[in-house]
Amino acid sequence: MHLRHATTHDVPACWFDVDRSTVTRAIGEARPLLAERGRTVSPGLRPRTPAEVIDHLGADGKTGTIDSTEIRVRRPAAGRRDRDRSISGKNKQNAVRTMVVTDGDGRVLFCRPTSPGSCADITHARRLGLVELLADGPAMAILADAGYQGLGAQTGGRMITPPHRKFKKNAPDRYEEMYERRRKAHSSRRIRVEHGIAHLENWRALTRHLGRREHMSHTVQAVAGPLSHQQTADLASARPM
Numbered sequence: 001m002h003l004r005h006a007t008t009h010d011v012p013a014c015w016f017d018v019d020r021s022t023v024t025r026a027i028g029e030a031r032p033l034l035a036e037r038g039r040t041v042s043p044g045l046r047p048r049t050p051a052e053v054i055d056h057l058g059a060d061g062k063t064g065t066i067d068s069t070e071i072r073v074r075r076p077a078a079g080r081r082d083r084d085r086s087i088s089g090k091n092k093q094n095a096v097r098t099m100v101v102t103d104g105d106g107r108v109l110f111c112r113p114t115s116p117g118s119c120a121d122i123t124h125a126r127r128l129g130l131v132e133l134l135a136d137g138p139a140m141a142i143l144a145d146a147g148y149q150g151l152g153a154q155t156g157g158r159m160i161t162p163p164h165r166k167f168k169k170n171a172p173d174r175y176e177e178m179y180e181r182r183r184k185a186h187s188s189r190r191i192r193v194e195h196g197i198a199h200l201e202n203w204r205a206l207t208r209h210l211g212r213r214e215h216m217s218h219t220v221q222a223v224a225g226p227l228s229h230q231q232t233a234d235l236a237s238a239r240p241m
Contacts, residue, residue, distance in 0.1 A: 002027055003223050006204035031215065034222035039109050040229040050133055053101055053110045058138025064109065065102050065143045065193035068121045069201065070095040071114070072208040073216065086213075088117035096213065098220050099124045100200065101142070106192035107231045108200065111224040113217035121147030134158040143190035162186045199227055 001007060009027065013020040038046030047053045057064045075094045076083040088095045095117035101110040112128055125131065125148060134142065134155035144151070144161050151159040163182045167175055200206055203223045209216055 003205045003219070003226075004203055006207070006210075031218045031222050034225050035218040036221075037225045039107075039111075039224055040232045041103075041107070041109065042232065047109060050101075050110060050128055050130055051137075054133050054137045054140070056109070057103065057142075058140040061138075061140055063104050063141045063143060063189075065104075065106075065190045065196075066099065066125075066148070067145060067190075067193045067197060068097050068099045068124060068147070069197045070097050070117055071201075071206050071216065071220070073213050074210060076213075082116070085116040085118050091117075093117075096209075096216050097124065098217075099128065100193060100197055100224075102193045102196040104192060105231075105235060106195040106199075107235065108196045108224050108228045111200075111220050114220060121145075122149075122151065125151060131155055131159075143186070143193075145190065160186070199231070200224065203227070 001012060002009075009020050009023045013023045016023075036048070038048040040046055041056060045056070047056050053064070056062075070088055070091060070093075072093055072095050073086065076086055086094045086096065088097070096114040097117050097119055098114045099110075099112040099121070100108060102108055112124060115124060115127075131151060131154050135158070137158070140158060142159050144159055146162050148159060149161050149164065152161055163179060163186070165179060200220075200223060205219055206223055209219065211219075
């Protein structure tokens with residue numbers, strides 16, 4: 001209830017007739033346990049690391065999707081050396097950024113621990129070791145947006161990004177039409193990751209975080225665990241017997 005509705009600790013304390021400190025302690029103990037649980041792919045499979053996600057996608061030659069999302073947080077106190085690092089250059093707000101990997105059905109497979117909002121998408125992937133995992137891993141593909149441009153050559157073509165615009169001026173006839181058609185086709189293939197991120201941000205704890213920024217990594221991964229379990233159950237019920 002705390003993660004889903006972002007209630008203050010006073011509310012569940014009133015519901016369960018306990019002290020507020022008891023709720024605070026219970027949340028502090030349960031949050032890392034949910035974060036370590038992993039994301040549910042099947043009843044007996046819960047990938048927890050990027051390597052396990054790559055192996056899962058490569059086992060059947062599946063295609064994954066990747067993107068980053070920003071979560072607004074409180075502004076760091078005045079005088080802190082890292083105060084400017086949390087400012088997102090994209091939205092001009094104080095935020096942290098997390099990278100999300102989904103499968104072809106939009107099911108969340110992995111959420112990276114959060115980084116300051118000023119960190120670029122391609123830096124996220126490199127710090128996570130995703131380039132080496134893809135280059136040395138099984139045959140599979142991950143669809144990404146233009147923020148990961150350049151990683152395709154470094155991963156042996158396993159990271160697929162939108163087509164690069166070759167002509168900014170004086171383009172040949174019909175080049176713009178062809179470029180837009182290829183760009184839209186790529187966007188329609190990777191739209192599932194946007195759906196996965198939208199499901200994550202439906203949880204009020206990730207809409208705008210008003211608590212301690214130090215808890216954001218565990219909070220994001222704690223939300224991803226129950227969400228993937230729900231998505232797996234929904235997919236199983238929707239498929240014909």
